Amino acid sequence: MDTAERLIESTRALLWERGYTGTSPRAIQSLAGAGQGSMYHHFRGKPDLAAVAILRTADELRSRAAALLDGPGGAVERITAYLTLDRDVLRGCPIGRLTQDPDVLADPTLHYPVAETFTWLCDRLSAVLSSGGLRSPLDPDDTAAAIVAMLQGGYVLARAAGSREPFDRAVRGALGLLRSGAA
Amino acid sequence: MDTAERLIESTRALLWERGYTGTSPRAIQSLAGAGQGSMYHHFRGKPDLAAVAILRTADELRSRAAALLDGPGGAVERITAYLTLDRDVLRGCPIGRLTQDPDVLADPTLHYPVAETFTWLCDRLSAVLSSGGLRSPLDPDDTAAAIVAMLQGGYVLARAAGSREPFDRAVRGALGLLRSGAA
Incomplete structure (x- = not known):
């Protein structure tokens, strides 16, 4: 991995473990084995690096969900496959945990991919539930x-x-x- | 409010808004309008103050939940009353948000009331569901x-x-x- 890549992956790991506020530029540099000059050569700073890291994590989450939600079987089977996906549960959700970080919510570049991930996921699940059929009067969006x-x-x-x-x-x-x- | 009380309430507010890692002793003192000496006169430090603040928040949450879950009506009505309780939704749950704070989870004195709150809540809801009756094969604990x-x-x-x-x-x-x- 080149330095930029190591910086991104280190940021992803630290955001997941410690959140945005709890992650210092120094901690990122230390985990990546990169100097301060090297970090600022590749990225303008922690917010830029975090933006790239969050986008990549959100993309991975979507891909994993889509593979199962678009998979074979009826609505309940596909949702079962998604919910019972192998997860590192005690680490929490790398996207969901960011909603507890006021500094993430205050920065549109960081907040946007977090918001988009859940909008996408709810829409995708709603589409699966609409196709599979819920008993009346259950609403697919609410469910x-x-x-x-x-x-x-x-x-x-x-x-x-x-x-x-x-x-x-x-x-x-x-x-x-x-x-x-x-149904 | 006396100084100790102002320190506790300020800590509660900051823990809710910024979490444990994101809350500095200085921010607590500033919000409470208390000096550093005064804070350390009343409390050994941020962890002690946070422990009192978390216990008080957890107690409030339990009292509000118990009032509705022990209230009149069947299981679905009582759970409806609890879920539709007036909440400051965008601030998040003051107890749940602490689970994203690795420093809280690493300190048994801070972690314990967080764990206890959810154990108590799940047990209480399970008891309500058992009394009200779920259709077979739904399990009250899982539900x-x-x-x-x-x-x-x-x-x-x-x-x-x-x-x-x-x-x-x-x-x-x-x-x-x-x-x-x-059922």
Whole structure:
């Protein structure tokens, strides 16, 4: 990996672990094994580097979700595949965790890909639910938002507990409810 | 309010807005209008102050939840009352947001009340669901975890969107699913 690449990957790892406010330029340089001059040669500063890092993380998240949500099977099967995807649960969601960072929300360049990721995910799940059919009067948009929220909150519960158990429980609970609401 | 009280309330506000890592002793002193000497007269430091602040916030959250979950009506009505409680959605959950703070999770005194809050809430909701009756084969513990997670994730989606709309959508979606799963 060249230096720019190491700086981006180090920023991604630190944003995931410590958030934006908790990540110093020095910590990025140290993890990347790059000097301060080298970092400022490649990027204007931490915000620029974070913008690239967040976009890349958001792209990965979308690709993984799309592969399963556009996969074979009915609505419930595809959503089951997505929710039960192998996840590093205790690390939390690398995109969702950024919503707790006021400095991210205050910077449109950082905030935008975070907002877009969830809009895209809710729309995608809603489309799957519309095609598969929910029992009346369940609304696909509302149900999709509930499922995406359940996943994000599952990470919160797992980190609170220091165990992935409540995450797995929430996923089972959500899938149970979804099956009972399926047409 | 006396100085100790102002320090505690300022810490609560800052923890909610900026998290633990993002809150400096100086910011607490400044918001409380207290000097450094005064802060260290009342508390050993930021961790002690944060521990008191988190316990108080957790107690408030429990009291508000218990009042509705122990209230009148069947399981779905009580859970509806809890989920549709008036909330400052865009500020996020003052307890849930702390799970994104590695420094909170690394300190048992700070981590414990966060973990306890969610364990208590899931248990309480599970008890309500057990009494009210879910359709077979829905599990009360799993369903409770899904509902608590949905609420936490609803905050994440709202902050990502910069609007409470996805939170309200997720709550409607969760209640729709819950009604379809009710016995």
